[in-house]
Amino acid sequence: TTPYVNAFQDTPDKGFGQFFESPRFATGYTSLFNTIGFVVETHMLKKYADRVKVTYEYMLSAIDFTDANYKKIKQLRLKNEEQYQPKKAYTIKWEIDSTKTVPFSFLGYEAGYKKSDVTSGNRLFYDRTKPFKKDIPYSKEFKSVKNIIIPEAYIIPKGFWPVIDLLKSNTITYTQLKNDTIIEVESYRIADFKTTNSAYEGHYLHRNTSVTSKTEKMAFAKGDYVIPTQQKGIKYLLETLEPEAIDSFFNWNFFDTMLQQKEGYSDYVFEDSATQILKENQKLKAEFDLKKQSDVNFINNPEAQLDWIYKHSIYYEKAHLHYPVYRILK
Structure with a gap:
C-alpha cells in the first residue's frame, strides 16, 4: 500500500505531503472517537478486477490485524483519551512540516506533456512503457x-x-x-x-x-x-x-x-452623537486618535471612522x- 498521493500542482515523482484528514472526512471523523478508520483507493490505471481483489484483501488484512492486536489497540485508545483533560492544550490547527521529510519508495510512470486533441493547450500524460521505481521526499509530519x-x-x-x-x-x-x-x-x-x-x-x-x-x-x-x-x-x-x-x-x-448586523445609523444623525461619545470618553478618544495616526486607510476613510465609534458605543448590537x-x- 501507499499513502494517498497528495500531488496536485506537480507530478508525484517530485515528492508530496501527507493528506490532512480533517473531521469532514470519514477517517478524520472516526479519529475523533479514537476509532481506526481507513479509505481504500485503488488506482485508475489498474485493471478493475485487480482493484476489487486488492480492496478485499486489504479488508481481510485489517480484520486479521485488529483481531490479533485488539488488547494493544484497547490500551492505546485508553492512553490516548487520558491526555485530553481540562486546562491542557489541544491543537485545533495543523500544517504540514516541510522541514521533515523521509525517503519514500515510489512506483510510477514517467510523465510528459503533449498537445491536447481537445483544447488549445498541452496535456499531461503518463508513459506506461516507462515505469520507474525511485525514492521521493515524503512529508508525513504535521506541526501545531x-x-x-x-x-x-x-x-x-x-x-x-x-x-x-x-x-x-x-x-x-x-x-x-x-x-x-x-x-x-x-x-x-x-x-x-x-x-x-x-x-x-x-x-x-x-x-x-x-x-x-x-x-x-x-x-x-x-x-x-x-x-x-x-x-x-x-x-x-x-x-x-x-x-x-x-x-x-x-x-x-x-x-x-x-x-x-441588523441595526445601524444615519451619518447625519450619528455625527452629533459621535462627537458627544468622544467628549465623554477620553480613553476611547485616545484609542480613536491612535488608530488615525497608525492606520493610513483609516484616516482617509470618514465612513470607517464613524463606524468605528459606533461599534465602540452602547448603541452597537451585542449579538x-x-x-x-x-x-x-x-
Whole structure:
C-alpha cells in the first residue's frame, strides 16, 4: 500500500505531503472517537478486477490485524483519551512540516506533456512503457500552529436545535439548567473570517477564522445545555464547538445568523452623537486618535471612522459577531 498521493500542482515523482484528514472526512471523523478508520483507493490505471481483489484483501488484512492486536489497540485508545483533560492544550490547527521529510519508495510512470486533441493547450500524460521505481521526499509530519485550552464544559443556548441535534446524534452527554442563572464564562467574538466563493457540500464554508475572548458573567436560561468535556466525545466537541477549528460548526454555517448586523445609523444623525461619545470618553478618544495616526486607510476613510465609534458605543448590537457557545473554565 501507499499513502494517498497528495500531488496536485506537480507530478508525484517530485515528492508530496501527507493528506490532512480533517473531521469532514470519514477517517478524520472516526479519529475523533479514537476509532481506526481507513479509505481504500485503488488506482485508475489498474485493471478493475485487480482493484476489487486488492480492496478485499486489504479488508481481510485489517480484520486479521485488529483481531490479533485488539488488547494493544484497547490500551492505546485508553492512553490516548487520558491526555485530553481540562486546562491542557489541544491543537485545533495543523500544517504540514516541510522541514521533515523521509525517503519514500515510489512506483510510477514517467510523465510528459503533449498537445491536447481537445483544447488549445498541452496535456499531461503518463508513459506506461516507462515505469520507474525511485525514492521521493515524503512529508508525513504535521506541526501545531494553533492551540486552545480545554474547558471544563461548554454552554449552548437551547435555541440552537440543529447543533444540539448533532451532538445528540454523536452520543454527547449533557445536562440542562434547571433554573435561570448567572455563570462566569469565557466568551468569543469573531474577529475575522473568510468565506469561499463557491459551494462545497451544500455550504459556503468559512475559513481562516480568528476570535477574541473575554471572561464575563452572563445570564443563562432554564433549559440551556451544559456539556462537560470529560466524556468519550471530547475531541468531537473541541473540533466542532471551537470556531477556529477547520471543521467547526461555525465554519460550516451553523451560526451564520450572528454575522448579520441588523441595526445601524444615519451619518447625519450619528455625527452629533459621535462627537458627544468622544467628549465623554477620553480613553476611547485616545484609542480613536491612535488608530488615525497608525492606520493610513483609516484616516482617509470618514465612513470607517464613524463606524468605528459606533461599534465602540452602547448603541452597537451585542449579538453581532458574538459567538453563542460559551466556555466554563473552572
